[in-house]
Amino acid sequence: MPASETAAQAAATAAAVTTHYRICPLCEACCGLEVRTQGEQVISIRGASDDVFSSGFICPKGVSLKDLHEDPDRLRQPLIKRNGRFEPASWDEAFEEIERRLLPILQTHGPDAVATTIGNPAAHKISLMAYFPRLARALGTRNLFSASTLDQMPKQLSAGLMFGHWLSVPVPDLPRSDLLIILGGNPMVSNGSMWTVPDYRGKARAMRERGGRIVVIDPRRTETAQAADEHLPIQPGGDIYLLLGMVHTLFDEQLIQLRHLQAHLKGLDELRTAVAPYSPERMAAGCGIAAATQRRLARELAGTDRAALYGRIGTCTQRFGTLNSWLVDVLNILTGHLDREGGAMFPKAAAFAPNTTGKPGIGKGISVGRRVSRVSQAPEVFGELPIICLAEEIETPGAGQVRALISIASNPVLSAPNSPRIDKALASLDFMVSLDIYLNETTRHADVILPGLSPLEDLHFDMVFPQLSWRNHARFSGPVLEKRVGQAEEWETLIRLAALIEGKDWRGDVDALDEAAVRADVARQAGDQADAVMQALSCLRGPERLIDLALRSGPYGDRFGLRPDGLTLNRVRNAAGGIDLGALQPRIPELLRTPSGKIELAPPALLADLRHVDAALAASAPTAPTTPVTLTLIGRRDMRSGNSWMHNLPVLAKGPQRCTLLVHPDDAQRLNLQDGGQALLSTATGQLRATVNISADMMPGVVSLPHGWGHDLAGIRLGVAAERPGVNLNSLLSDTVRDPLSGNAVLSGVSVQLQAVQAVPTAQTA
The missing domain is CATH 3.40.50.740 (Rossmann fold)
Structure with missing residues (x-):
């Protein structure tokens, strides 16, 4: 044995190789992983082929769990x-x-x-x-x-107003769809967003191979657009005009087909009246998409038997984010594609989903x-x-x-x-x-x-994402590695903080504090059966107890013995790769939790906000050229960069520089920008220098910077990230502009002045 080999390394070498199942916690795809360890060392991570949800798919983020666990910068004590x-x-x-x-x-x-x-x-x-x-x-x-x-708040608000709960969000039923129109989303990179769909690339390829068609509408020819049948550039912030033009077309050309939803709608006449002023011919100037194209899209959506419109983060991070989110669902409803196979459907999660509890169909x-x-x-x-x-x-x-x-x-x-x-x-x-x-x-x-635990030291059960998933399922994964002695789990930390604030003894028994809170919740839900329920859960603690309670009380649960073949935590834990609960099924009216028991097509707050569209359309008219040149700034996402801390993981940080400013060749030429050179971006909020990447994928007049960079501030401990810190897009963006309905920040479609650094006087570049 080499003298430099530590005792821990020697023990790992002598230990047997063990394979563990783990759900990846690093993005919405929630892929199943197969983690192989030898002692306390991770020796490989790959996709779990028997995972019922992701079927072996893995992206680079999954592999990075090893880097995250071993990162010397990760905090391990307070x-x-x-x-x-x-x-x-x-x-x-x-x-x-x-x-x-x-x-x-x-x-x-x-x-x-x-x-x-x-x-x-x-x-x-x-x-x-x-x-x-x-x-x-x-x-x-x-x-x-x-x-x-x-x-995402605009999507959650519009879903709540229309369907009665914040997470009653319809998602595309891609495996059975013949037409998918994607507006402001890039699932090839995100594997879904407010739509949990691992291996979007493979599913989209399969769809197209069986004759399906994908249309992407985005200011940039994104990775998703590059693999689609059609890409339509849209003026950033112009989604509201396109969507209104399409809805108007459905009424104007009598393309409405409500199908099974007809008896479950409220506000159709109010909606028709509200969108009457917004013809495609009038909306074209605001979105940059010709009226004929808007009408064609509406006809194709209405004329395809199994189709869906999906709008995502680009539709949310704008002044009219909530209206955009609402109109996406309106279009799916009016074309008969909501709650229908191949259209936009509602998942039915096994646990923690409020739209599966209480009296169905009203709330x-x-x-x-x-x-x-x-x-x-x-x-x-x-x-x-x-x-x-x-x-x-x-x-x-x-x-x-x-x-x-x-x-x-x-x-x-x-x-x-x-x-x-x-x-x-x-x-x-x-x-x-x-x-x-x-x-x-x-x-x-x-x-x-x-500090919290490394993901490999922690159990995992997704509370949110099964409510947004392409297929119904139940999965659980336990810790892969033992946590350090004395390391608190996050739930224990939060319980102690709450106790401290409430004036209780935070040094006391954390399990006793937790049990008291759970017992109070169970008493409210189970009434005189509370003691029996608590007894059934007595062998569990912390999150495991909450998971078991939610599973057993959920739509597929065993109801504490009343349905013997139903789900329990133990059953899910023992199922290799999880339990498949089937393809999405129609859920209207059972899913609804609105006071009317109907889908609210015309929520008053949304109709009131429509009044501001006319003023915004007038303000979007072209203005005289400026010097420096004014362009429109949008963000973007990278497969290896879901959150800012991922920039500190070597397996994700390697490769080409990702924090670059994408500029169309025509804009680069007129501004004398060089590929790899520097450009100065300025707004009323701030300015920064960015490295230029000339790309024909950009819409002329639009530039793009990714989100979450800027690791050059004093006092941080992110050694890998600091080597290539990038620049902070958010230093340019105003904190006074938001969607007034949802409060969501306006992060896209922002005017920015741009010029080559070499053209800027020295005093301005210091």
């Missing part, structure tokens, strides 16, 4: 900032510091003085997703913020605006405020000023608009706690950082 420097601390020391500094802020200034932010990774961690609500309830603050208002619907933000009076949506309001809530003095922050798997310094302002605001807080595995651009402002 940190406390003392005299401006982070020092390792014990868990008790960390909680004592939180108790010493957070409780006086709450006692003196009240619950609204503490805000929370929660990021996308939480959706892939049941410990965070299931237990964060307990922390939020303990705080009682109105200042709850998440990444949802940077991404309370959703509420918005139950409170408003203090400074901008932005309404609450789905329990939270727009994250673009965070900085002003910290900066603005007065009653309710945010003085402390608890951030959870969240990096708004890179992910939210006007990020330099957020950066400065976080530095001014009296106290900040972060639950995170990295010392990054946001957590560097924390006074205490509490």
Whole structure:
């Protein structure tokens, strides 16, 4: 044995190779993985061929779980900032510091003085997703913020208004479709977004091989567009005009075919009246798509027996994001493709789906605006405020000023608009706690950082994504590797934080605290059967107990023995690759949770917002050329770059530079830009220099930068990411512009001035 080989390495070498099943937690595809270990060393990761949902598919992110687990920058014990420097601390020391500094802020200034932010990774961690609500309830603050208002809130709001719940989101039934129109989405890279569809590429290829057709509408000829039958460039922000033109065409040309939905609709006449002014001929100028093409698309959608329109992040991150999301579903409804095989259908998740519980076909619907933000009076949506309001809530003095922050798997310094302002605001807080595995651009402002587990040390069950999946299923995966001795799981950390805030003994038995909360929930649901239910769950703890409760109570569950062949956690755990619950099936009217028991085609708030479309159309008229030249900026996504922390993983960071500015050749020529050269981008919010990549895939007049870069700030510990930091798109974007209905930030279709760096005087480039 070489002298340099450690005892741990020697033990691993001598150990047998073990194969583990793991669900990937790094993006919405949720692929099943086969992880091979020898001792505590990961020796390979590949797609699990027997996974009932992903059937062996894997992307580079799945392989990167090894890098993430082994990353020397990943935090493995709490940190406390003392005299401006982070020092390792014990868990008790960390909680004592939180108790010493957070409780006086709450006692003196009240619950609204503490805000929370929660990021996308939480959706892939049941410990965070299931237990964060307990922390939020303990705080009682109105200042709850998440990444949802940077991404998907318009879709959730429109779904809630139309169907009665925030996650009743229809998804394309791709395996049985003959026509798929994709607007503002790139599933070839994302493997779905608000649509969980691993191996979109393979499914799309199979669709086309059997005669199906795919049309992509996007300002960039995306990876998805390159593999489609047709690509139509659209003016960024012009989706509302295209969608209105198509809906108008359906009424104008009498193409409406409601089929089985006819008895389940409310508001058809109001909708017809509302869209009457928006003919394709009038809308063409706003979207850049000819009226004849708009009408052709509407006819093709209506005339294809099995078809769906899918709109995603590009449709959401605009001023009319909620209207866009609504009109996508309206088009599927009016053409008879909603809730029908080959169209847009509703998954039926095995657990945690509110549209499978309670009385079917009717419900309370959703509420918005139950409170408003203090400074901008932005309404609450789905329990939270727009994250673009965070900085002003910290900066603005007065009653309710945010003085402390608890951030959870969240990096708004890179992910939210006007990020330099957020950066400065976080530095001014009296106290900040972060639950995170990295010392990054946001957590560097924390006074205490509490780390979580490596994904390979944690169990996994998706709470959200089965509600958005291309096929119904149930899957569970346990930890692959043992966690470090003394390392707290995230759910335990959140329970202790909630107990601390509520004045309880956070040093006490965490299982007792958890059981008391679960028992209270079960008592509300099960009534006099609560004791029997708790007894049936007594052998489990933490998230496993919640999963078993949700599965057994769910639409496929065993109902605690009443349905012996139903699902339980034990049955799902023991099924290699999960349990296939079948293709999507029609769910109307059973799925509906609206007070009317109908699909609401014309929600009043959406019809009211339509009044602003005319003014926006007039404002979109071409203006005189400017110097420097004004173009339109959009974002983009890369397969290897789902979240900012992925830039620190070697297997994902290798290869060509990905944080580049895509520019059409015609724009590059007139601006004297060189491929690989530098360009200066400027807005009223900020400016930055970016490396130019000349690409004919861009629409002329439109440029593109990816999201989540800018790893060049002092105080971070992201060694790999810092080698190629990239630039922060969000430093250019305003934090005062949002979709007023959903609160979603406007991240796309932003005007930006562009010029070659060599043409800029030295004083301006310093």
